[in-house]
Amino acid sequence: MRWGPGFGGHGLDVENLTRAEVETRLRLWDEIRAMREKPGIASVYLAQTATGIGVRETRRILGEYVVTEQDAIEGKRFPDVIAISSNPMPSYHGKRFFFEHEGFDIPYRSLVPKKIEGLVVTGRCISCEQAPFQSARSMAPAMAIGHASGCAAALAAMNKIPPRKLDVKTLQKLLLSQKAELRIEV
Numbered sequence: 001m002r003w004g005p006g007f008g009g010h011g012l013d014v015e016n017l018t019r020a021e022v023e024t025r026l027r028l029w030d031e032i033r034a035m036r037e038k039p040g041i042a043s044v045y046l047a048q049t050a051t052g053i054g055v056r057e058t059r060r061i062l063g064e065y066v067v068t069e070q071d072a073i074e075g076k077r078f079p080d081v082i083a084i085s086s087n088p089m090p091s092y093h094g095k096r097f098f099f100e101h102e103g104f105d106i107p108y109r110s111l112v113p114k115k116i117e118g119l120v121v122t123g124r125c126i127s128c129e130q131a132p133f134q135s136a137r138s139m140a141p142a143m144a145i146g147h148a149s150g151c152a153a154a155l156a157a158m159n160k161i162p163p164r165k166l167d168v169k170t171l172q173k174l175l176l177s178q179k180a181e182l183r184i185e186v
């Protein structure tokens, strides 16, 4: 498996995305030709590529709470925790930053948009500053957050209430019963 080639630019600009899609695929062939010149891997071949260009980050919602850089650095705990983010921040001031704690809490409020009613966000849309988001958007935290937002949406629908009005303790109990790790007892 091979990583890259990478492409900069803006993940919301259609022309840039199209250029990225075309250029990375062409550059890949150049890289494979160059690899074939190296000793021992003359027979390297392309089996498969991703179906589409992957974009790490674009827009995030402004929620009831915005998780901050400080929250991440100090491993902040919140009473309305619904997931924990312990992944490093891969490009924090140019370096991979590993936490010296077990992770920072993702509060339920960061999944609830400040303005829009009847919506829970998840994964790459949560309300977060960019630095902690580098950690929270990683696959493991994204899965835990997805678990929480799915449960929250189901509970809100079943109880016919907007997600903003959801009793967080009920959500936490449900998550704990499904083996979520929250570092609390409810």
Ligand SMILES: Cc1cc2nc3c(=O)[nH]c(=O)nc-3n(C[C@H](O)[C@H](O)[C@H](O)COP(=O)(O)OP(=O)(O)OC[C@H]3O[C@@H](n4cnc5c(N)ncnc54)[C@H](O)[C@@H]3O)c2cc1C
Pocket: 054, 055, 056, 122, 123, 124, 125, 137, 138, 139, 140, 142, 146
């Ligand atoms: C190049 C790259 C490398 C990465 N490397 C790593 C890594 O090494 N380690 C790591 O932990 N994380 C890595 N990440 C980050 C991680 O993969 C993503 O941040 C994470 O998968 C985001 O999860 P998500 O659920 O928010 O979004 P996604 O995984 O993108 O899921 C969104 C889903 O919604 C679907 N969808 C979109 N629109 C609609 C619609 N209208 N109707 C129905 N479905 C729809 C999409 O098809 C997709 O399946 C990487 C990301 C990228 C782009």
